[in-house]
Amino acid sequence: MDYNMESIRELILNYIELDEAEWEHCSQMLKIDTINKKEIVLFQNTVCKNIYFVVKGLLRTYFIDQRGNEKTFHFSTENTFATDYESFLKRTPSHYAIQALEDTIVITISLEMHESIYTKLRYGERLGRLIAEDYFFMINDKIKALYGQTPLERYNTMNKKFPKILQRIPQHYIASYLNITSVHLSRLK
Amino acid sequence: MDYNMESIRELILNYIELDEAEWEHCSQMLKIDTINKKEIVLFQNTVCKNIYFVVKGLLRTYFIDQRGNEKTFHFSTENTFATDYESFLKRTPSHYAIQALEDTIVITISLEMHESIYTKLRYGERLGRLIAEDYFFMINDKIKALYGQTPLERYNTMNKKFPKILQRIPQHYIASYLNITSVHLSRLK
């Protein structure tokens, strides 16, 4: 289909074997979409029905807490995913919202495709397991950072992890990602 | 084998089908152990080689951060698990340590058993996926609490979640679980 699909195929191949027929099945269910800057693709408290794979651009996952403060949970850069995985798996209202920070091109993975993975791919269950495990590792890192590091240390870690993307993101989003206010972040620098 | 095994069998049955032969295979690989109060069953920075299922008693998962502060990550009460799942799955040095807060009886699930699950059980991969997903949900709740709630709110949530266990646990452990100092927790109450 599209040459952009190739990157997602390679990602799957990192996890499991995938023959031509299986890939054919997958690629037919994938859609390429564009999201305009500031557009919201998932609203908080609605069921998350897609996983987005960012081909180009930048997505932000966030939520509004009880006091009305916006908290940024994650940035999805090129070749990474964005979704509320818990909402997606459980079909429950999402805790997070997802918004484009730039004009963004994504590959959309639907609930239907996700379900068919388990039946149509020989190693579908394993793929699901490895993805869930990776998701767990990712979020585990976040917990460790929140528990064991100061905001400044988290900022420095972030600088190493997203060296270039940082300049593209407004500071108040970065601050809320670090769980501090933008004023305080300004001070730390 | 032991009637205590029954609870772990039921847990598995919540996830997948399991026939007699499969259960026979599993139960033969499970060991019942006792852990004395204050005993450490996993040291930080060593590979975590077991998953512990608490039959009776109480385990605490924690780590020492860069500044030398001890941070409690999790309490494992009766009929729940304790492990450093990332270390266990990746065979990497653990970030956490695990210690008994009371004399505790556990069922020990070894690395060997975990591996055999994927080959010996018909739905082993699925079981692995569902466990990883549940682990992810659990930790996702923690993240949401750390991002969106004040320490006092987290304390109240905890009160609802572990209504009785709280009295069994020294306050400074609870405080570090909430990511505050024990002095500050005293003040909040």
Added chain:
DNA sequence: TTTAATTGATAACATTTGTTATCGGTTTTT
């Protein structure tokens, strides 16, 4: 092009949280 929003910095002040020390009252160890 003009106007309106957004952004990042900074200052002054308020609130939250941490640090250190002290003090009874337990519990544990000897």
Added chain:
DNA sequence: AAAAACCGATAACAAATGTTATCAATTAAA
């Protein structure tokens, strides 16, 4: 039974972080 360790509360002070407001520079919208 005596001594030592542990526990929870409290006070006084220090440090970290939040709040509100202002301002100049930039960017987006009309």
